[in-house]
Amino acid sequence: MVELPDMRTYCLCSELSYGDIMEKQRAEPLPFEDFLETYTKCNDGCGGCVPKLERLLVAAALFKTR
């Protein structure tokens, strides 16, 4: 089983913790591409957090494709 990232992990590009980012998705769930665009700066940033955030979303049943 793949270990999930700590929710305190800080995304340098978004300047938010994973917990803060997940909270935004919980409040208003968006499809993954929109999630990245709206709640993070990963698309214009290093992209290093994208797979980790995806895993967190799937684990929390917050991953949406459309």
Next chain:
Amino acid sequence: MIYPQLFAELESKRWSLGSDVPWHTFQADQITRRQLEGIKMNALLEWSAMPTAEMFLRDNPDDADFSAFMSIWFFEEQKHSLLLMEYLRHFAPDLVPTEQELSRVRFEFDPAPALDSLALHFFGEVRLNQWYRCAREWHTEPVIRHVYQLLATDEARHARAYFRYMERALERQGQTARLAFAKVGVLMCNPRLNKVMHPTNLHVNKSMYPNDRVCDQLPDPGWFARWLSDEIGFGDVWEAKVMAGILKSLSALFGVTLESPEALRQYRTQLRESLGDTNWRADSNRTSEAEAPSLSDAHA
């Protein structure tokens, strides 16, 4: 081993000097001579990855995993220098650094504790990410804006890679690593110290003191501080972003909430007391003084 996964991750994000830089969008009227000179200085500073890689390899002889990662980090940092030099070669060829100028930033760093150097470079990458983001906003010339964006995102990835080795160090070396990272974090968050808080501005070779910083080897040693304060305008708002990056990353690393430099200082004090370190008061006082930063501060 972290290296194989890092290799794959970083390779998947790697950009090409030839095809990922929009050289054709250059606008000559959007760049000044002073800005071009700054690009030269940054090219020289990036070249100092060479002595840094040499230091890391020398000081981590028993760490094959981290040493292998150095090959990626060194490659990508040298590529930053090359990219900036390519910009100059295209648009200001008289400012391309000479081999002599490049050679000046390669000098031996004194041996340093591996954990301290690891933390220093994590914090350095966090800061550099924000410096380059700030430089991108300051510039109006499209190509150099794109260049600084590439550099900033690379530095963020490098910070994340160093962070993974810090996590591994906590697993393997426990409180020793925790104390080392807290110590360097306190130094890097000290608002009384010079804000040019980056490994290239630290004293690294006692035999060359006081001219033993990488910055001292630049054609214009005072450029770095002026670039930050007088040119790109790296002020309080940007500094707060750096502090957030450092404190929130350390919070995640240590599993505690560290909202301010003072909270980190207190955390370190408590850590030292819990470990029975009797020298903490003298050291704590010393690192709070407004003195020039040095590796010896970090390595106290």
